Each structure stands twice: as C-alpha cells, then as structure tokens.
Amino acid sequence: MTEGRESVSHPMCLEVCLEDSQLVLSSFTASHQGPITLEFQPTQGLGWDYAFVTIEESDVAGSDIERLRTELEHDPTVTEAEYLGTIGDDNRFKLRFEDGVPLFPPETTEMGVQVLSARHADGDWNILMHVPTHSTLHEIQSHYHDHGITFRVKRLHIARETDIGAETALPPGQREALLVAYRNGYFQVPRDVSQEEVADELGISKSGVSQRLRRSIDRLIEATLDP
Template sequence: MSLVAIIDIAHPDLALTPTIRECPDASIQVVPHSTTDPETGLFFFLVDGADEAFEAALEDDHTVPHWTLVDDLGSTRIYQLEHTDETKLISPKTAELGGLMLKAESNDRGWTVRLHLPDREALSTLWEYCESEEISFELYRMFRQDEWAGGRAPTLTDEQQAALVNAYEEGYFEEPRETSLEDLADRLDISPTAVGGRIRRGTGKLVETTLLEE
C-alpha cells in the first residue's frame, strides 16, 4: 500500500537553508517538475516575498553557486538554481526508493516535504539515510494513498471544512474558548445545532482518515 508522508527536514547544508534562515519572511516552494530528474543539477523555485535582500542572501548561500531569475511576477518570482556538490538533497534518494516529491516548501528551519512512497519500508530507509547524513527528520503526518489526495480528505464536505476552519480561526478550540457555536452560526448563517454537527462530523472524518491507520 503506497503512502504519503509529510516530513520536516533540516540541516545547515540542505538546499537554500542559509537563505531560508536569512530571509524568514520569504516563502519558497520547489516547482515540482524540477525534482523528476535530479541528475540535471537544475532546480526551479517559486518565491513569494522575494526582494533585493533575498537575492543578496542567495549570493552568500554556500549551497547555491549559480542562480537565474526566470520570471518576476511582482510579489512572486521564479528562480532557476544550481547546487554545489556538497549540498544535501533528499529528492535523489526519494527517487531511488521509487518515490516522488509531491511538494516542498520552506519553514523557519528548513523544509517541509510531502512525499509519495511505495511503502513503510521505503520511508524507514529514507529516515535511515537522513540519519546517516545528520539531517533532522521529523515525521509530521502519514496517510494511506487511497485515503488522501491533493492535501485534503476527499470525504470532508465543503460545509464541514468551512465550519472547522471558521471554528479554528475564531478560537473555538482554544481553552478557554474565544467564540461560541452561536457566534459561528451567525458567521455561517446556519443554526448552532448545524454548526455543532458539522464540526463533530468533520472532526470525526479527519480522525478516521489521518490517525486510525497509524
């Protein structure tokens, strides 16, 4: 049974880590197709919040010997980068194990990656590889592929998602609660009973699809 794993990885020599730590307000994503052929040595990155300071950080980044601005879309820029031989990457090892890197985006320490892997053995092998390379490896979530697609549970309805997101944003899950079912009902223009039902059913479905398998 194939699986999707969401993992936080960190190491000073991981690709772009010096730039990530120098420019924490910039959001960096790997353009997915660039990880399908790691032997080319060329990678593409989509950056929100790129500016002169970001490009100055690229110049000082020891993982990036060469970079090219491919497109400037205003608040978003696309860069083509090369990495040094000493740069640590997990995409080649992932491909070697028969996996795919579905998504990679920067966090405050390094990268959060979403990987499609053939089985738990491949995940274990990848963890052992990261351990041997002294790459911090924190498994955040893992899902069976037949129960997870595109980053959201397929059986969670739009109404349940809206109720859960509003409840979270308004502090319904805080202790003490910062809002009530009545307030959420006013925001969603439904009854408090309906809001409570959507929250319960949505939470139950999230537990079923994200936790029970583990």
C-alpha cells in the same frame, strides 16, 4: 518473509519536517523570513543539481530582485542563481547546487517516490512525499540518518482499500481545477502545461487557478493526512 510483507505493503503519504545547517539553501533560509518553495527537475547531463525556487515576497522592485539573487548566490550550496520572473508575490529563480545535503534522496525517481511539495516557512522545511512501500520509507529515513540530518515525521497516512475518496471534500470548482491540471500534466516533472493554459481551459484567470489548486491541495492534505 520479507517478500511476503512487501507484497501487501500499502502506499503512504509522508510529511517530514527538516531543520539542519547542512541542508541546501540553509544560509539563505536562515536570513530570509518569507515562505520558499523548492521544485527539483532533472536536467540532462546534470542530474538533480538544478532546481526552481519560488520566493514569496510582495511589492518587489528591480533592486529587490537583484538583492534576492545576490543573497541566493552567496549561499555556500548555490553556484548559480538566475531570475526567471515574478507573478503576483511569487518571485521565481533557477538554481544550481554544488554542495549541501539534498532535501530528499537523489534516487527518489528510481525508488518510486513522488515529491509533492517542498516548502520552507517558520524556520523549517516541510516535505510532502508519496511513498510506495514501507521499505522505501526506511530508505528515506536512512538518507537523513546517514547525513546526520535532524528530522521528524509530522504525518504518515497509509492508504487502504477501504479509504473514502478525499476528493468528496472538495467544492466543485476546486475539484474541476485539480482534475484539469492533473489530466493535462500540470503535476508532471517537467510540467506539460502552464497555469495559464489550465486557466484558458477552465475559462478563469491564472490567479484563480493558483488559488483553487492551493486550496484543493490543502483540503486533500487535511483530509488524508490529518488524524
């Protein structure tokens, strides 16, 4: 019976909200007010211990960068923090974790789960994932329950064959930017192209690409996840 239900299971977009002192970066996020974006990337021989973190903070100088790096290294879950560079208000670091509960199960790839975004703002982590089956959804819930992590499901959208394509809600410029980025592997892990390369193909600035991608993803989330 289980196999029969699984065969007709539909993929889902899941957004969860996490707030717990056991999570990675909990000490840093407790003291930092600005938005933080986390992107995991597998590293040979090290699994998912490494991650890229983007800290949004404007008008940073050399002393500010050193302050952010020091604050990151003082987080008990972080063993290494390397500054990679700043573009606009985005200050990018590479981190290595040694302790703390991961924001999502380390087995996400094997489970067929795609993590679309992991962003901290206003005291909470918001994780957006594409989940292939209901049984996988239960595995994700078990990950949080087993570690005693407080979480709540903000949105759950189950894809149906009758769903109307959300891309119709996108203006032409945003749709083109999203398609060019997707077809060239911008959303792959690791990325096949940079924002600058996407910008060159579109003939616009890098900041223009960044704005179009953010706005198009925001529109798609609104169109597919909001009831």
